[in-house]
Amino acid sequence: MKKVSLALLLFSSLTCFADEFEEDDFGSEDLTQLVSQQELNQKEEKLSLYGSVGLSTSYNYNHDKPLLPTQNDYRGLSSVKTSADLNIEYKFDNGFKAKAVLKAYNDFIYDIKSDDYKVTPKGYDKGFDLNEIYLQGALRSNLDIKIGRQIVVWGKSDNIRITDSLNPLDNTTPGMVDIEDLRLGRAMTKIDYFVNDWAISGIVLHENRFSDMPQYGSDYAPANLMIANAISVDEPSNSIDNSGIALSASANMQGQDLAFYYSNQYIDNTTYRSNMLGFAYNKVVDSFLFKTELAYFDNYDSNLVDSKIDSLVGVEYNGISDGSISLEVANKDDDIQYALRFTQSYINQTLDFTALYSGFGKECEYGGFTRIWFDYDINDKLSSSFGFINYIGKEKKSFEMIEDNDRIFASITYSF
Secondary structure, three states: OHHHHHHHHHHHHHHHHHHHHHHOOOOHHHHHHHHHHHHHHHHHHHEEEEEEEEEEEEEEOOOOOOOOOOOOOOOEEEEEEEEEEEEEEEEOOOOOEEEEEEEEEEEOHHHHOOOOOOOOOOOOOEEEEEEEEEEEEEEEOOEEEEEEEEOOOOOOOOOOOOOOOOOOEEOOOOOOOOHHHOEOOEEEEEEEEEEOOEEEEEEEEOOOOOOEOOOEOEOOOOOOHHHHHHOOOOOOOOOOOOOEEEEEEEEEEOOEEEEEEEEEEEOOOOOOEEEEEEEEEEEEEOOEEEEEEEEEEEEEEOOOEEEEEEEEEEEEEOOOOOEEEEEEEEEEOOEEEEEEEEEEEEOOOOEEEEEEEEEEOOOOOOEEEEEEEEEEEOOOOEEEEEEEEEEEOOOOHHHHOOOOOOEEEEEEEEEO
């Protein structure tokens, strides 16, 4: 009897509670909306969209009037480009992540100056590129996998590529942009194994993607169509037989980094397949960062050399308040190359000044370029850039051809 009374009392209490809940402001519809909102928030946490849109322009101030009326007139305004970068990320419940990076641009200069541009360089007026698209995750606590078009950076240099040979570059406007913003994605399967301080990576290179080079009609390419076509090389097909392989072992230890590299792949923009053995090391000593790289290539180009060794030494001084200065010297393709960079930040690190000189030859007799620019963060989302580049011709034919390409450039970018 007591059990029956207790059950009746409990039922009565629950009934009263339900009645009060229905009369309360937070009803069943609100509860449904709350659950839906929580589910939506969880989906938003899994899916991320971010990127930027920008407008850039450049003005050539050193070109002469073309000799023939059929040639492009590069004087004055040389680019009015809009661009967009979109990053899409999705995180799965099992910890894997999928990411895609889309890049698109449209340069209106070829419409604005249609009378001056008799030839539009291929791919310069507009383009769309799925630069990265990959799936990444952990197979075990010390074993990761990454599949798809991606970017893998080798080496320690910021200005000169020695061992950094896996990704091609956008070289359509040489000297205008730093290497870190020029890399083009390449389809690979990458597996990383972590043990103590070491990361050991094995990579299969599925895609043979070459660097984008200056095209006929650009002031960076030969003015003669036959010469321009003669130096272009078609990419090998992406067959299993043409796939490449790469291995690396790197360690991040206190105050120093060490890495060993091996690859077997086609040399960029050639029909030659080469084995590369590489080494990179840097060490921090007080306010100095010392770096070195070494790379051996066999079967590099049988028309020129059977093999070659490229090397680099560099030092960076960070003892300057909000600034740094670095010097890198490389022996690459049997030619000496220098890169001297100075960076200084102002106004609470919202304004960055950078000067970069790149020279070729033991006494810089082969030419090079100097680029000086300012980057200014207007606010958290809006940034701008302004600067100029001066090409030095001298004895190297490739620089002699573009020594009149000096230009002023500016851009404004909105990030979201």
